[in-house]
Amino acid sequence: MQERRFARGACIAGAGQPVEHWMALIDGFAKMSVASEGGRVSTLTGVSAGVWFGEGSLIKHEARRYDVFALRPTRVALMPRRTFEWLRETSIAFNHYLQELLNARLSLFIGALAHERLLDTDARVAHCLASLFNPELYPDAPRQLQVGQIEIGLLANVSRQRVNVALQRLQALGLIRLERRGLTVLDLPGLDGFRAAYGSDPASRDAGAARRA
DNA sequence: GCATTAACCACCG
């Protein structure tokens, strides 16, 4: 295997490029994103230390489907296609690991889709943060995240200003602590299970009940 | 009603 280093903002892997390696973050932080023909960009998820990615395109022998950008200085491990295929052909344990990885990622994206459609903005931001610490995908992630509010907005698909108010509400509830250019998660289960606190008037409670249902 | 954009200001390295 090889190791490569990327500066903040550098493109680790680009959509459309041929895929010849299975990749993993050794340290640092990156984001996966896609762009439309018109140049509009949507960030799909964050990638932190310990996360493997790119196995889908590697298995299907197709060009990469998304871009990966470093959000801070990042080291990446690259496993050549031949090694990846040899492991797939010879190791049951390796195949089990791959299944668990794919399963965890599937549940991550299904969960994100459900939250996107069912939850209000504060809860979406909370869940987006919590998903970055998914223990299945990120075995021993530190609870400190060095990502600014603009990037959190891109990850959660919410404007930077709205992210700011959501983060401050989460901080007021003791779920996170805001820092300059980052934050620390204080209560991961609480963050993952966060739902909006509704006002005291009956109308908004009904709306809340409908959304919860 | 709520989120978005734009703009402004304060803070910090």
Added chain:
DNA sequence: CGGTGGTTAATGC
């Protein structure tokens, strides 16, 4: 100074 964070006013769905 530029980047980041906190806030507010105008606009749109």
